Amino acid sequence: MRRGIATVSLSGMLREKLQAAAAARFDGVEIFENDLLQFPGSPKDVRTMCEDLGLSIDLFQPFRDFDAPSAAQLARNLERAERKFDLMQELGTQTILVCSNVQPDAVADPVVLAEQFAQLAERAGRRGMRVAYEALAWGSQVKLWSQAWDIVRRVDHPHLGLALDSFHTLALRDDPSGIAQLPGDKIFFVQLADAPWVNTDVLTHSRHYRCFPGQGELEVARFTRAALDAGYNGPLSLEIFNDEFRAAPARSNAVDAMRSLLWLEEQVRLDRAAESAAMQPPPPPYKVPLFDPPPPARLDGWSFIEFAVDPAAGAVLAAWLASAGFVSMGRHRSKQVDLYGQGDVRIVLNLEADSFARSHFEMHGPSVCAVALAGADPAAAVARAEALLCPRAIGRIGQNELAIPAVRAPDGSLIYFCASSQDGRHAFEADFILDAGADVAGAFGQGARIDHLVHAVPAGQVEPWTLFSRAVLGLVPERNVVLHDPYGVIRSREIESLDRAVRLSVTVSERENTSVARSVSRQRGAGIQQIAVAVPDLVATARRLKALGAPLLPIPDNYHDDVLAKYDVEPGLLAAMRELGILYDREPGGAEFLQLYLLPFEERFHFELVERRGGYAGYGTANAPFRLAAMAQWRDRQPGQPAAT
């Protein structure tokens, strides 16, 4: 497919936008009129710039409020169109997007509309231009693609066709399936945008909440299929209005844009293939092939978490890990890399001087520089990631060492793909000289494994992570939740594999004093704030941790009084929860969740311990305010902090 993007989707000045689109290998662009009006050069200069960058200009947009209640106004609007045709001629583009009229005096009568559009099409034809008519979801009269099609059909002019935009159809919950029956050559242009479902009017929805396909909840693949089934083979072009994207760096955002289109093509292809397989005879293949990357590899869970440290920070972090019950397990065969373990959880401290980890440390301080996912086919996982535009990271490999493949995550950290554990042993441990005597059960105990990770990200980074997780890792974005820190709102997106073996939560806070914002700020943008470990018996684990002197986060008695008022909790369990600082949640079906927090390392990251009883599926969201307040309480008591309480 030809792949395009509207300049309005990217931040900055026109030259930056075009350079970003070209660098992300887009074939063409839609020039958004305001971008041209802001450009301090001629339309011809824009044409030359695009040619130099290898970009075609596929569309000029938008032309608003064309149809008119009076002959004088119509004449004026036709003149206005001629001025835009002049400009398009200079730009070297043939197609103009005309969107349906949003004025109160918009023409309602299809016969009159058709007459007026016939005049416009005739003018366009004389100039060698094409008019693509789009139904805006908030048009005064024409809101649906079928209404716009009715006009195009009536006019029946070779220079008038349709512009289709997934948002306008899907946000109104209108049915796109009829699009498949249109004559493909009357679809002049297809714009694509996704969006989350938001309770607001469709104009606000469109102007502030659009996002790339895969980041939202609309059935963009279904819409796209309908257009392709009709025989459309022009560009698939992203047109996104989004407050975050307006401030996001254009280069990385353009890569996200391309990733979303590639992923979308795959979804369309799979959907079409599944249907074709059931049909006799099968429908003909599309003329233009769709993107076909290696499928997502199945993931079992997390192999290890790698921290970047230097020797001084490494000693402090090692002591902190020991206080949380971690056991030193051994050292890497050829590198200054130490392994710590507890239950099935593995932590790696990377002290290598001349390494990715050291650069990461110098930028971010002690922080997670890599995580490793386990699965049956690491090579396939990496092949997919590379196909979906994740740069592969190559490290030095010593003799007899495993080549653990890795790619860059959106924040520049690494994601390794390891072979699955066998006989309870992590494959990557083959690279380590293990202490034979280490008792790896530790305080967490047998069966402890990573339940989920929480990535604290800067503003604007939730969408890139969502797309990365979905497209590259094959995970599923689930709930959006709002959490209350005493010093501001935190928003989280929960992302999981279908079988929940891999879970992560991407979390952001716009205000500077929350736990999430402080973690992001201390780590200068990197990344993992919480490592949550599931254990089979949290009370037993907590008792072992307490005996060890681990720094458990205290929870006020008032909290447990409320647990008692709300739930029938067995008195022994309640007493243990009070003593140990365990939080409690219960789902309506009776599934239970127990949570315990260890105090953070320098407000950067911390461990959570959880016990899921009866298939509890959530993350204890209702307890978040109490945990966050307890952390703030702890923080305010640290030396050097203003004592707020």
Next chain:
Amino acid sequence: MRRGIATVSLSGMLREKLQAAAAARFDGVEIFENDLLQFPGSPKDVRTMCEDLGLSIDLFQPFRDFDAPSAAQLARNLERAERKFDLMQELGTQTILVCSNVQPDAVADPVVLAEQFAQLAERAGRRGMRVAYEALAWGSQVKLWSQAWDIVRRVDHPHLGLALDSFHTLALRDDPSGIAQLPGDKIFFVQLADAPWVNTDVLTHSRHYRCFPGQGELEVARFTRAALDAGYNGPLSLEIFNDEFRAAPARSNAVDAMRSLLWLEEQVRLDRAAESAAMQPPPPPYKVPLFDPPPPARLDGWSFIEFAVDPAAGAVLAAWLASAGFVSMGRHRSKQVDLYGQGDVRIVLNLEADSFARSHFEMHGPSVCAVALAGADPAAAVARAEALLCPRAIGRIGQNELAIPAVRAPDGSLIYFCASSQDGRHAFEADFILDAGADVAGAFGQGARIDHLVHAVPAGQVEPWTLFSRAVLGLVPERNVVLHDPYGVIRSREIESLDRAVRLSVTVSERENTSVARSVSRQRGAGIQQIAVAVPDLVATARRLKALGAPLLPIPDNYHDDVLAKYDVEPGLLAAMRELGILYDREPGGAEFLQLYLLPFEERFHFELVERRGGYAGYGTANAPFRLAAMAQWRDRQPGQPAAT
């Protein structure tokens, strides 16, 4: 009136919230349950803390989902209530807010509801407690105050009454007037909150968009009057859920809260007085008097803008002013303060070493440290400001000098109140030794006056400025607009006096690279980014500025091509606009607006020049993207900036 605030309205831990409420002179608080559950001490400790701070605990809230579909569940809920009565006993509070049930199995039948609430009231009575029943706007069955009243009336128990909340009634556009007919002693509690009108569901509206009275658009005064007319004389208490407030400093936010209540009382009093004057016999006065500050003083416009500088920065700024056509007019009689003028615009450079201005300069760099408003009665304006909790600023006054009174604005800068101009001469100029020969018409020309100021503020500061402008200065908050900078979204609130003699726009950007964010960041939070000057003939002014070599912001030709495509503009005017970089807007009625920008001073602040033709009322919002892009274009060409284009 007794004035209260719910702890949920303020950020931080419970102790900080209570201290902030006490410092702002609240009489009492509502304790929000989560604040208590997070508190690492007993309810008795909270009681002691409140007593020490002179705060009564007027309410404990909320108790959710009381009514029950089964006898077993009802019994359980009554037990849960007993646990909360235990806690309230320890807290020393008598009233609990029970909000209407939001569960799908909530009881619908008023008879059954009344039976169940009768049991709760009986239990409360035995414990010396009172139940205040509140209709949540999104309750499953009970949504309106009239439905809650129906239950209270049926139960008819001395320990069951109503809790009324302005938001729940007004956000549903329900009529509050019937409240005036209720027996006042059955209204147990009144909560107040304002909100802007937002296109979303009422739950989202309530959870994220509530604000203090005067900051939103709901008829909170009308609601409050109804409760007071009914004979209610308990506390008026603010309950605000707002994402910004959750991150705002508790102390200043509590002062805003109190200011909003005082202003609201005044509105209620004036409304009641106006109605009483027309009635024969007049209704009896309220038992508890309402706040009665001096009325807002009429304002004519801006007298001067004062910049804080040191000698080095002063020289640079003076040269910049000269390049914009300003004329040196003289020096202050006793201070190191220089006066510059042009038309009717006056700029003061304060170079005093040991002064408020110098402290401001040290904190913020060269920036506006004060603005002066002109009006007929400066003393009255200051008296009102002080009554509404603005600290008065006292400066040193030399012999034979005017005492120009001033108060602190929300950002700590000063607002002076000056006498109106007489015979074209500013009253404050009496303090200056004026150069007799200065030609003060300058390039701006005769009749140039300040049209409006743009305050660029950090996130979270629009609401405080809105309230300050409305309550203290008597201005009217008008449109909220969204502007597109090439590097992110900017939001502005336009605020005006009724006669538009005084206009300002408070503007905020959440993302770091916009023109507004960069101004805020460079000035470390202070304040004025734009001084807009209205002139009678912008083309003539622009020609004079050009002749002077003033740094006019260039606007691309493409922009003017579009003006020509859109409007009939006289060719001579269009050519002048192209040459001079003048932007153009036209209202549907034909009123016209011409705008010109001078290049900024260090990305801190700049001048805009405007011409309003035919009563144009706006600010040229449609031109904002072009102006902001031109500024970004200019910036990217400065030495030391990455050349983006």
